[in-house]
Amino acid sequence: MDKLLSEISLPKIVTIRNVTGIDATRLLEMGITPGTEIEIIRRAPLGFPLEIKVRGYFLSLRKSEADCIEVRLDE
């Protein structure tokens, strides 16, 4: 089932399906490429930003950025 990264409850490991939208280029360049695994680590006090682990490092994403990332839940 495909979902937006911003909708995933945590902690979860998901696989990136697609990256779209205005920030897509930079997200891709940061290694958030389709097929890569993302671990959702935690949410900040008001729900966002979101902390994720990708390619062995940690990133903070605001909701608008997490909305750009479509993921598939790993079962």
Place this chain on the structure above:
Amino acid sequence: MNLDSLTIALVGNPNTGKTTIFNALTGLRQKIANYPGITVERKVGSTIIGGVLHKVIDLPGTYSLNYKKIDERIAYETLIGSYEHEEIPDLVLIVVDSSNLDRNLYLATQVMDLSIPVILVLNMTDVADDRGITINTKAIAETLEIPVVAISAKNKSGVDALKSEVQKVIPKAPQPLKWAPNEALHEAMTLVIDEWIKPYTDIPERAQYIEALRLISEGEFIGAFYKFDDADIGKKVITKARGIIEQNGGNPMADEVLCRYNFIGECTAKSSQQTKQFKKTITDRIDAVVTHKIAGPIIFALVLLFMFQAIFSWATPFMDIIDLLFVEGGAWLSEAFPPGMLNDLLVEGVIAGLGGVVIFLPQIIFLFFFIYVLEGTGYMARAAFVMDGFMTKVGLHGRSVVPLMSGFACAIPGIMAARTIENWRDRIITIMVLPFMACSARLPVYALLIAAFIPSTSVLGVFTLQGITFFGLYIFGILIAIFAAAVMKKIFPSGQQAPFIMELPSYKMPKWSVVFQNTAERGKVFITEAGKIIVAISIVLWFFASFPKIDITDYTAESNNSETIESYQLRNSFAGQFGKFIEPVIEPLGFDWKIGIGLLTSFAAREVMVGTLNTIYSIQESDGENSTLKEKLINDVNPETGKPVYSIATAISLMIFFALAMQCMSTIAIVKRETNSWKWPTAMFLYMTALAYLCSFIAFQLGSM
């Protein structure tokens, strides 16, 4: 052996320890200044290797050559040699974080396309070790076909190895496009180069691949900095190139990135191994606490409290010593030289002005020491993560919290601290609203007016009206700052909005040499750059308050000895004339000409208001007893109306004016330095003063009804 003097550029992702390597290479032989016309800092130094002096440029940290921000663009432009303020580098040191090879090598593969000799510097190998990652340096060098040097924070030998690598024969430029773009992408790229870049633009040849790929990915000329002749032709070529990729089922925006990451994947598969698997690193364990939903904000509040304790209390003794030194030094000078105008200029203009600059140093040093320690450990990014949700609600950024809070001590270090905000728009808004935070220089003014005019009526048994007014003024400043930030967010064009993706680097011990060196640099930058402006304005203010010189016979004739000579001089100076001149303008706010003088002189520093009022009111009482300034203010009577000059409405109006107006030349000077333009300090002065006038007007008119 290489005996030529080289220009060496350091390039790398943010948080790769690039600056540590820069410091290790250059030591104290470095210079820091702004790039012309913009806010990005330029760090240049020199290093001696084998008796040859080389120039070293520390380029702004960037994740990609496809720039999204002005500092990334400077890194790119410098590398391709089209940045007019910088020399073309002969050698590029690509600094990468070994614990995060994939993403770091992305930039490396881009730089390798520029046909410049490079050395790959594997930094932070100790962090990689801790994470159980083993890297085969030789395998990387063989795959990428470039020289590779490994460096760790724990041993210094890496820097020597790096130096000897530089000293060897200049490595030849790597072969571009090592990452092997797919066929469609290659075809599209060649098309853009042959039909657009070569015939129509003046972009240097070494940049043609990267520029073609950038145009294909963006699909338009966003922020192009080079000259081109016919944009329409360019657009057609780019559309055609993107069409080639789409026909092959590719995505013009993503294909380059995916091809590069495929290549990087192959490279790291050969050269890097996760030998041990750690379930939880120290970073994970610390983060579970400091970024916790409830504990996180509390811990951050404690950290802030500790920092402010430092700027407020610990800095005070140093500030007192500086104050004493300048006052005593001034007194000594004034005695040592014959009295006269030159003496006055030296003591009251220059020395007082210099004292007014140096006095800020302790707070700046303390604040930046803590900021650099917290940045060095990696905690600052966590603080921003925890606060970002709250701050975006009011139009600011998680990183705005520390600068804004510092503003309660003093706007100067706060505005300097705003440089930790990467996003330019968030940074400028933070700077523009920061002076609304009730800084400590407002305290003496508030204290005087509240003590004189606000009754100490008790409220709810515990509080007094005076205390509540004090608190109210702080809250008022914060609310206005939030309001102003929200308005500015609407006004300022977002333009090409930089994506807001923040890395949370792993925790490490701060590098003390970096902390001390950077802290000292901030102090030096303040003294040398903002200091010039502050001293110049001090001299002008001194001139206004001291000229034209009074005639001593006029003084004896007019004053009947009831007024001190200082007061008489001030009343008849340009400042006094200014006060009377603007009286009609400030009358609707409830101010008279005496306050008018204070508004001018307090531009030197807000607390000077108290001193100025003291001088003006230093009329000796007929019975020879001196009453306090507070009593004089209460008893001052308007000679025309016979009513008291100060009502509660006047006092409140004046406090509101002080809360909102841009009454501080040092703030103006530091905003000029930090934004590198007179545009922002001018705008700040105008909008804050206008807002102050409006609010004081409303307050006084309502209060007098």
